[in-house]
Amino acid sequence: MSGYLIRGVQLLGNDQVDLHLDNGVIAEISEPDKRLKVTGAKTVDGGGLIALPGLVDLHTHLREPGREDAETVESGTRAAALGGFTAVHAMANTDPVADTAGVVEQVWRLGKEAGFCDVFPIGAVTVGLGGERLAELGAMADSAARVRIFSDDGKCVSDPILMRRALEYVKSFGGLIAQHAQEPRLTEGAQMNEGEVSAVLGLRGWPAVAEEAIIARDVLLAEHVGSRLHICHVSTAGSVEILRWAKSRGIDVSAEVTPHHLLLTDEMARSYNPLYKVNPPLRTANDVQALRTALADGVIDAVATDHAPHPIEDKDCEWQAAAFGMLGLQNALSVIQQTMVDTGLLSWTQVGVRMSTAPAKIGQISGHGRPLSPGEPANLTLYDPSVKKVVAQSDMASKSSNTPYLGMTLPGQVQATFLRGYATVLNGSLTR
Amino acid sequence: MASTQGRMVLDEGDLSRALTRIAHEIVERNKGAKELVLLGIPTRGVQLANRLAGLISAIEGISVPVGTLDITLHRDDLRLRPARALTPTLMPLGGIDGRTVILVDDVLFSGRTIRAALDAIGEVGRPATVQLAVLIDRGHRELPIRADYVGKNLPTSMQEAVKVSLAEIDGIDLVTISEVQNA
């Protein structure tokens, strides 16, 4: 591990400092506007850049094992590094499902071998995501992967008894259930948000109440049994209200939102282009506004990408036949800049909290989301907010290309990412 | 395309006299007005056919059936421009089978309109004869078509445009010729 001297970078968007990274930690930080004298380190020009703690994603689909045609742990973590992430949580809906110690350890090991960012596998709540029996949550927690978050994401743990048992069971090892809130009966065959647009387009609707009803039930369950609860990809104004109420009652619930739910609305479906088909669906402008406000005031604790790669044939077709999901890792910070920072809703310091500190705390992962001070692990991201880039296929590291942002101009670019002092990204490109 | 102010070629009186002469010629050639059907080609051929029918009726004392024949769908230049709106095709009672059809148009130029009209007639029925009456023949035939009855022969160049105005549509009876730049 070579040392790095980052010159003249804005720490969390505030003071301009020099940073010295050495032996995997932040060795020294200069006084504001002062310079460090260091020999033998590689210099990185931090002029015009913002230093953020390495981003942590609570919700990513790496598709390996089983769908390596869409993404692998290696290609997905390459995209993550380019997006400024030093840690990602890999969802369990692989093939085979990550419902045993064996599969989660495999994913964890693949992440270590690739070496682009830390991979923390998420374990399934139920065997095979079938929603019938609990998976061996304890075994996964004790495995080398040390799983702490459990989720059937892709599907909802809809059986109230099973959800109650899961919430209770994980208390013994400090685990957390992350719920994908979608009442299955109200959303059978659903294609997009139920509203004015779906009525005109003739696409079956996914009503907001199907998300809100599950969240309402689960926060009450969590309160009743005294457990922590996490809600994945919150998408509606009504969900925000329920979370606000729950937190005011002291219920231990955390929530995440995706960048695309902060930017796009269901109007995009009018083109019938399946790149906009996602679960939960894109909602109305009113919902987008409520989500932004909630992320700003902390009712929503974190940003999580729900990076969902799909091969071309699963999107190059009619809407009904298309898979749900879009990529998210590589453009996340740009979308957050556009929707939250440039609009004055979040400062860069707060971006650091929402995209690094809070998710690290929710996932209970040490070493990430730490303060940027001497002695802390050197997990950080250098970001240039001043450029404007057209999102191009050729820049994308993911194996898949299902992002609606292709051809769009987004602000900002990650210039460098350091994983425990090792540069995974320098000058805007992967180092290997 | 700029055009200079037109030069008058036929005024109201000339036009009226030409039509009267054509009416007499039709009656003479066909030995009366029995079995005659006039088919006007939209737009202005229709008004001319109506006038001729009236003139022939006055001469022979019997009424002459008149119809309109839209030739749009039989044109040979359909693919060169956006699809055109159709005008009505209305056949008179008694149809055209076995009768003498006189096609009536305002200007005879390349002859393609008349070719299309002959095709259109073929799909409506089988007349005994088809004759052609035009107000103006401006030359420049591109097909072997000729008129049986001509109001006025008007030699023109390809850089000129002939405009027929009729009272029923344009408020005045007039034929003008004008220069057209960038023909």
Added chain:
Amino acid sequence: MHRHLLSAADLSLEDAILVLDTAEEMSRVSEAPVRKLPTLRGRTVVNLFFEDSTRTRISFEAAAKRLSADVINFSAKGSSVSKGESLKDTALTLEAMGADAVVIRHSASGAPHRLAHAGWLQGSVLNAGDGTHEHPTQALLDAFTMRRHLRGGKGDLSGVRVAIVGDVLHSRVARSNVLLLSTLGASVTLVAPPTLFPVGVDKWPCSISYDLDSVLAKTDVVMALRVQLERMSAAFFPSAREYSRRFGLDSERLAKLPEKAIVMHPGPMNRGLEISAGAADGLRSVIVEQVANGVSVRMAVLYLLLGGAPQADIEYRTLVEA
């Protein structure tokens, strides 16, 4: 005109009247001794039907053949399980065969849009019914029928009052009719039980009612939509009997209509459910005419889409002449 016909919303008032007027002229062809025009000779029209519909397919086939186009029928059984490879690969095959127009019926809403905009085809795309989204030529033939009976076959439909009764939620015919009829100046009332209205219908250019009887006296056209019995098992209404009682068009309800009102149905009918035999076969019913009018209207649409220069050529020429 346009390059595609995907939705009734694609048509302005001028466009709609042009189609209806052209259809009037086309209908005369069907009465002539030689029912053929050379207009689309050399053009290839493909009927790409992913859903069975003999009636609509035959209508389009007749329309294309009367204009001398070559017709190829492609019945693809693309089930919901098989992926969009069916649609894309099929489109690429048709393009290689030189299809000038593709008439598509598909169970997925938006499939014609994908066909038109994904870059797989050069030709025109005509929506013959996509999922629960739209069926623009049905709306056009319905408007044509209404115009003939109520406006002498000319002009628009201002002042015409139309009631559409049935499963609005799942009906592409309802959606297209609401759009086209309001463009043509008619006023539309949709009638159905609350379960069969989509959320968001209050934003549509029409009124809604749950009570058929209150609407009939002020209606010039009653259009009954087909109701599928499968909807009962999904709890949209409790029984066929109850549906029929509350929303079925029967002789008693016919008697409430004004004298000159007409009865329509896009077919196929569930006699005894949404419409009684008496209403379907009675004097006010124009259901059989609707079918005949379908051919004239589809001839008009095919002519206007394909009868002139290809859209790309028009754009090129406009550039050159500028």
